[in-house]
Amino acid sequence: MSEINPELAKRIWDIFAGIKPVLRREFKDKIKANEIAPEQAITQFSPFNREHQQLAASVIADFEKVFAAQPDTTAAISKVLDEFENKIGRQHPDLLYYSLEVFLSHHNDDLDIILPSIFIREPESVQPSSDSAAKFHLQLAVGSAEETMMDYWREDPLLNEHHGHWHIVYNNQYTKNRQGEMFYFMHRQMLARYMAERYGVGIDELTPFSDMHVPIEVGYTAGPDIRLSERYGTGRPVNAPVKEEYADTQTQWRLMIEEDINKGKYDPKDPYDMAAEIAAMDKFAGTIESSPAGIQAPYNNYHGYGHGFIASVNNGVMGVPETALRDVIFWKWHLHIDDLFEQWMSRLKPHPVFKDIPPVKIRKSVDATGTPDSADLIICKTNEIEDYHIEDGALIGQSAFGANLWDETFPQGSYHYQASDGKVKNIATTGTLNTFTRTATMEYVTSKGEKRTYNYTYLAHDPFCYFIRLENTSLQAMQYTVRLFIVPKEWSENNRKWIEMDKFLVDMAPSSRQVIFRADTQSSVVKKPVVLNPDEYDKEFTPVEMELDAQRCKCGWPYHLLLPFGSDKGDGMAYQLMVMITGNDLVGRQPDCGSLSFCGTKDKMYPDKRPMGYPFNRPFAGGKMPINQAIIDHAHMAARTLFIKHI
Ligand SMILES: [Cu+2]
Structure with a gap:
């Protein structure tokens, strides 16, 4: 640049x-x-x-x-x-x-x-809907008081900015590698996060909106200022019908899509081959979205037309990528789209077909509840590491958990490490990460010149890092790909619900034991440079900020939403953290973009040779708990329990 x-x-x-x-x-x-x-x-x-x-x-x-x-x-x-x-x-x-x-x-x-940030570009559309008069809000906004409990998440300004920007980067003019597959994967990941969030907050599981002949049971009304934007209608009441001819078209297309899936039109040429699977998903999802990855079909752009049919009810937010997430119906429509992807995926040969297990070892056991537990997956809150500097992470890990301490376990508690100056410092490990609700202020001037100041709440979390103890059993120096996922423990057998947290390359010396350090701010999912506080954005153009940053990539997930809500009850919500090690699958050590999970690298190959979401790209088969069994059975997989507690 x-x-x-x-x-x-x-x-x-x-x-x-x-x-x-x-x-x-x-x-x-x-x-x-x-x-x-x-x-x-x-x-x-x-x-x-x-x-x-x-x-x-x-x-x-x-x-x-x-x-x-x-x-x-x-x-x-x-x-x-x-x-x-x-x-x-x-x-x-x-x-x-x-x-x-x-x-x-x-x-x-x-x-x-x-x-400029969305706060400056589209100030009227970031106003929280709760600023509508309360009664009006409940009646029109979402149809139930319960749904408003998710407003803080659906209406998060930076989440909406992220989605708007993603649709700019993945557009219809400049084709990107694996664009169709990325559409499927990124939206499935958003759904997994949304569903985990609902589960944590304690509201009903999401149901799909698959039949437009049924009136839209949920409504949506944004904050009153949105009308000043001249872009949207006044809101959609609950149980608003979609125009009959649109509903007919949608039904007709849906049936054709399902028929084509069942006929095998989009099946991969080889049911086991990853490259064939990627190509097949790319074609199918590219057709449904649609993007240039798709093919000609009567229902091409089914997803996009669905947005339009719903938005047409009243020029709603569904027509615009940077506001669509605010509306409950966005999630219900996308769950339906994801159900179609799931129908396609259920035709693939299930895991485990892990034929390419790299020569690594992560130790593990099974805990009292029968789920996998690994002492080699260590989590710390970075503010509980004395004198913490991210660039010292590997040294800290090696000193605290490696070398002659390799066979020790480090359950939640206080330990020590020796810093580079020779001094002994404190480090605490944890089995629980906390999330919080914080308040920020947005200020803007409407197009009528009126100044507005609003408080809004957003989700935030403890800054944290992982220490992963990995043994390279090969006599060669190796590069491995580390893949990290979390899932609410109760959903751990559902491959659609696993949330990607990170993926990155590590270098291993021959026959070596290494404590791998990775901070949350480095996550391949997160937008770079990381925004720690959502209300800190440039209010004015500041040329001093224009320094080169090779890691800059603006389409990643907001850092403050990296961890789901968890639960505010008891010990919090039990999640499983899983690590999987694969060979050198990531193309290039330093991708141009630090947020490769959702952004890829610009105009180049998507930097992972495996299907997006691997290994949750296919169903698992075998036994009563096939996913947990696969984790227990394979040397390159391990998991542990992690509580997420909202305080
Ligand atoms: Cu989208």
């Missing part, structure tokens, strides 16, 4: 910080006055809409043409911005913003562009 000059960077910032409701209002007025060409006369721009995607494609093609005609990048980008400004007033502003952002994100390799 290279830096662009500060004036140009500031100009980009200012464009994205611009007040969009005014532009939207002007555009609506022009439509009314018949000043806009009919094919451009859009009321709500939605990248889920096929026709809108095509309009964006031609805008992006214009940007590319302008860009290619200039000798240097700075001149090229400023001409593209001129072109963007020329188009304002002739095409829908959200179509133009979307196209510009997709274009810039594609060229982000050459440029270190800082876009």
Whole structure:
């Protein structure tokens, strides 16, 4: 990446910080006055809409043409911005913003562009829905008081920003490697997290919305300021019907999809081969989403049309990726989509087919409840490590838990390590991580010039790290891939419910024992650079922040949501933490992007040779508890219990 000059960077910032409701209002007025060409006369721009995607494609093609005609990048980008400004007033502003952002994100390799946060870009849409009058909120918002218990999560501004940004990075114009598979995987992971969260908060399990002939039982009304955005309708009441013709289309398509799955249209060519599985899922999910990974089918873009059919009830948040998560129906619609992926997956040959077990050893036993337990999986809260510095992690681990202490166990308690200065310091291990509810303040000025200040709550957790004791039994130096997952213990036999926490490469000397250190902030799932406090964002363009950062990748999961809620009852909620070691599957030691799980690396191969979510990419078979049995039986897998307690 290279830096662009500060004036140009500031100009980009200012464009994205611009007040969009005014532009939207002007555009609506022009439509009314018949000043806009009919094919451009859009009321709500939605990248889920096929026709809108095509309009964006031609805008992006214009940007590319302008860009290619200039000798240097700075001149090229400023001409593209001129072109963007020329188009304002002739095409829908959200179509133009979307196209510009997709274009810039594609060229982000050459440029270190800082876009303002969602708090600045779309302030009216981050307002918590609880700021609607309470009664109005319950009646219209979600249909039940219970559902509002999840507002803090569904309406988390940075979660919504993440989702919006993901759909910019994985767009329809610039094809990415394994894009269809990524659509399936990223959304399945969000669902696993959402369901674990509901379970922890103590509300009903999520049910799918699979039949649009049934009125939408849940409603959604965002905070009242959303109406000032000129982008959305007033909200969707509970039990609102989807238009009959849309429901007919959806039903017809759903039946065709199920028939094609059952006919084996999307089966992998070889039922055991991972590359064949990846290609097959990529094609299937790419067709359903849709993305360029898909194929022609009558139901192509089934998922996207579903967003549109639901949004059409009242120009709802479902039409827009950076607000869709706020609505309960998003999760119900996506659970239905995921059910289709599950139908496809149930046709694969189940695990265990682990033929490629690397020469490693992690010690383990079985605890009193019959579940796997490993003394080689050690967890610490980083604020319980005296004089902790992340760069000393490996040294701390080796000193506290390795070398002549290799055969000791370290149940929750206080221990010691020797720091590089020779001094003995304290370190505590834990079996429980805490989550908290914190309050932050958002301040914004509406398009009417009114200043708003709101408190909102967000979930946060103890900063923590893992120490994993791993033995390389090979006589060779090896590189291994470490894969970490968690799941609510009661759901540990359900392969859809495992939450990916991290995956990374380690180097091992021949026949060696190593204490591997890994901090939560390094997680391959999390957006980099890590945002520790969601309300700390740049309120203004600050060129000093524009330093190069090879790890920068803006589409990862928000750090503060890395751990699920857990439970506020008793000891908290019992989770299982599982580690699986595979060979050198990750392409490259230092990916361009530090958030490879959900972001891949830009324009290159997805940096994992195995199917996303491996080993939970297939059902497990054998015995009463096949997943736990596989963990017990295989030398390259281990697990332990971890409590997550909300305090
Ligand atoms: Cu999405």
